[in-house]
Amino acid sequence: MSRIRLHDLEFEPFIPEQELSDAISRVAGELEVKYADRRPLFIGVLNGAFFFAAELIKRLEIECEITFVKVASYHGTNSTGRVTDLIGLNERLTDRHVVVLEDIVDTGTTVRYIMDALKDHHPASISICTLLFKPDAYKQNIPIDHVAVRIPNDFVVGSGLDHDGLGRNLPGILRIIKNDT
Numbered sequence: 001m002s003r004i005r006l007h008d009l010e011f012e013p014f015i016p017e018q019e020l021s022d023a024i025s026r027v028a029g030e031l032e033v034k035y036a037d038r039r040p041l042f043i044g045v046l047n048g049a050f051f052f053a054a055e056l057i058k059r060l061e062i063e064c065e066i067t068f069v070k071v072a073s074y075h076g077t078n079s080t081g082r083v084t085d086l087i088g089l090n091e092r093l094t095d096r097h098v099v100v101l102e103d104i105v106d107t108g109t110t111v112r113y114i115m116d117a118l119k120d121h122h123p124a125s126i127s128i129c130t131l132l133f134k135p136d137a138y139k140q141n142i143p144i145d146h147v148a149v150r151i152p153n154d155f156v157v158g159s160g161l162d163h164d165g166l167g168r169n170l171p172g173i174l175r176i177i178k179n180d181t
């Protein structure tokens with residue numbers, strides 16, 4: 001695949017589909033060892049994680065469940081002034097082993113919101129598992145337990161990740177071409 005334009009931005013191939021696939025298989029192997037006989041509940045964070053969730057779960061040969069949520073964040077009346085809801089979470093999490101599936105962890109703000117919201121449901125454990133992780137951008141102290149690929153602090157699309165609605169369908173990962181002129 002060559003360069004591609006999405007709205008106002010140009011992207012170039014970055015991580016080939018095969019490399020991504022191999023990385024997902026490695027993560028699946030880690031999870032199978034960790035969660036055998038624990039019947040984990042995977043929670044995919046929409047929209048971006050649909051691709052990673054599907055690719056990951058089809059590789060798992062352990063007993064597991066999967067559901068999806070959307071994160072809604074709005075100003076409220078609590079002490080921080082911000083309220084976060086996980087829309088679509090209907091499962092009972094008490095004493096369950098929960099694995100959050102993210103498309104990308106950047107500053108970690110979203111992971112922080114999700115962790116805080118999930119803790120209220122008293123699961124036995126919570127792990128974070130992400131397709132892509134930008135360590136140079138990360139500002140939280142929550143461990144990112146399972147990472148398929150670490151990437152530099154560049155804007156990327158493909159395999160579920162979009163630029164203003166476009167690019168989720170592109171295979172592999174593409175990164176932005178920076179125009180320094």
Ligand code: 5GP
Binds near residue numbers: 108163
């Ligand atoms: P956070 O900063 O909270 O870790 O990431 C917030 C959200 O920003 C991610 O869930 C993702 O939707 C979006 N995001 C961060 N970096 C990128 C990127 O490089 N590409 C795309 N498409 N979205 C990103």
